Amino acid sequence: MASAYLEFIRIRFLTMLAYRVNYYSGIVVYALNIGVYYFLWKAIYGDASQLGGFSAAQITTYVAVSWMARSFYFNNLDREIANEIRDGSVAVQMVRPYSYLLVKLMQGFGEGLFRLLMFMLPGLVVVMLLFPLSLPAEPWRWLVFFLMIWFSFLINSQINLLTGMCAFFLENNDGVMRFKRVLVDLLSGVVLPISFFPGWARTVLEWLPFQAIAYLPGSVFTGTLNGPEIGYAIGVQAVWSVALILPILLMWRVARRRMFVQGG
Amino acid sequence: MAVTDKLLFSLSLFREYLANYLKTKMTYRADFWVEVLSDLMFNAANLIFIFVVFRHTAALGDWSEAEVVFVYGYFMIPYGIFSCFFSLWDFSERYIVKGEMDRVLTRPAGSLIQVMLENVDPPQLVGSLVGFIIMASAWASLGLPVDWYDPLVLIVMVLGSVMVYAGIYAALSAVSFFTDSPTGITPLIWNIQNYGRYPIEIYNRTIRFFLTWVLPFAFVGVYPASFFLERHQNFAMAWLTPVVGAVVMFVGLRIWNLGVRRYRGAGS
Secondary structure, three states, rough: OOOHHHHHHHHHHHOOOOOOHHHHHHHHHHHHHHHHHHHHHHHHHOOEEOOOOEEEEHHHHHHHHHHHHHHOOOHHHHHHHHHHHOOHHHHHHOOOOOOHHHHHHHHHHHHHHHHHHHHHHHHHHHHHHHOOOOOEEEEEEEEHHHHHHHHHHHHHHHHHHHHHHHHHHOOOOOOHHHHHHHHHHHHHHOOHHHHOOOOHHHHHHOOOHHHHOOHHHHHHHOOOOOOOHHHHHHHHHHHHHHEEEEHHHHHHHHHHOOOOOOOO | OOHHHHHHHHHHHHHHHHHHHHHHHHHOOOHHHHHHHHHHHHHHHHHHHHHHHOOOOOEEEEEEEHHHHHHHHHHHHHHHHHHHHHHOOOOHHHHHOOHHHHHHHHHOOOOHHHHHHHOOOHHHHHHHHHHHHHHHHHHHHOOOOOOOOHHHHHHHHHHHHHHHHHHHOOOOOHHHHOOOOOOOOOOHHHHHOOOOOOOOHHHHHHHHHHHHHHOOOOHHHHHHHHHHHHHHHOOHHHHHHHHHHHHHHHHHHHHHHHHHHHHHOOOO
């Protein structure tokens, strides 16, 4: 059975390989994004040496590595699920002898793996040449970072499963999906580290799952989180990735019972 | 058909499509508000970025917070109008992969106009309204004078900016005709709409050149808005907005038509 799931990863990986335009346009967009944010942050810092706990060099690294990590954990599982619910093909998939949600997760992972190897790693090399990054010297920090973005993928995908399944309950969940997308980009810390937010907002954000997606791994990589804080950060990620299983299963159970196929 | 006839014809189509839109929307009333909310959320997120950043610094380059907010408010106006008429988010999936384009092409109206009208999304105009209010309040807090010609200039600038957007996205959507990828350039569309809202001076020459002459997003925000900002007035670039808009629109339409000619249908 496990090999069947591995097969889903492989197939998605190969599918991604077939669509080159996405790949090239993605490279242009991420390079531009990192460039645009690099100069934006340079202007924000001006002469200041430290803001929100980040030095100017650290924020550059943070922005670059966050965007690169985003290319790995980002996926459109919510849209895929919503489309399959809307056109009714989810019903066929439910009959098959596998877990629909797990298959989606595997497909997302295949996509992420593709971007990690073909995109993130070469991209990081290019960005390193273009911008002055301060990369961690300790090899273990790299290992911890790669462990943490694996959790990022998991949590982000779980949130995508939840938003995608909203299509069971709403005739049209485009708005919800767009809402989620903006929310994740803002509150996960890709564009703005959580430590820049005012105190009260920070307290709220620390109780939400989003910071576990980008802020925590990015901070460990840039070295603003150290020592026991790193263990704590991984703990937060682990707790969220377990805690999110519950609403997903709950929603799935209810959805299966009240499912009706539109059109079809 | 004469040009005016064609225009009138398209306008009458627009009325029909709008009526249809309203009928379908009234069946899903909750959607309407979720959509308005999610679109405003997108702009709110960007404004939050500006507000949070300015808690840590007094100026961006030599632009104050109110000036940056002003530019953002301006940006929201053409962006809202553009999104109302050009919500081609899943163009390649719906029209190319599923073959809807076949249906469009058999009808006696411009293909781009039809695709636009089928996806018309009026809730987006709420964003324009909010943008206008933001711009007006920044206008007041900056103590800028209001000249009699300002409203007219604003209309010209907004039209120019909308054309810049429309041209770029018509061209980008047309890319789907040349490839058969399923998600196509949707992520691209999502990601690049953010450029051109910050003072162009903060970028290096490469990016400045890129945002001015290659993907001229600077003309949907900072250049046209600078007309009204006394301290950053840049008449030459501001007045280039309608010109660049017309050129980009023309090029975009040409690329679209080129793509349509290449389209062969996806089968099934």
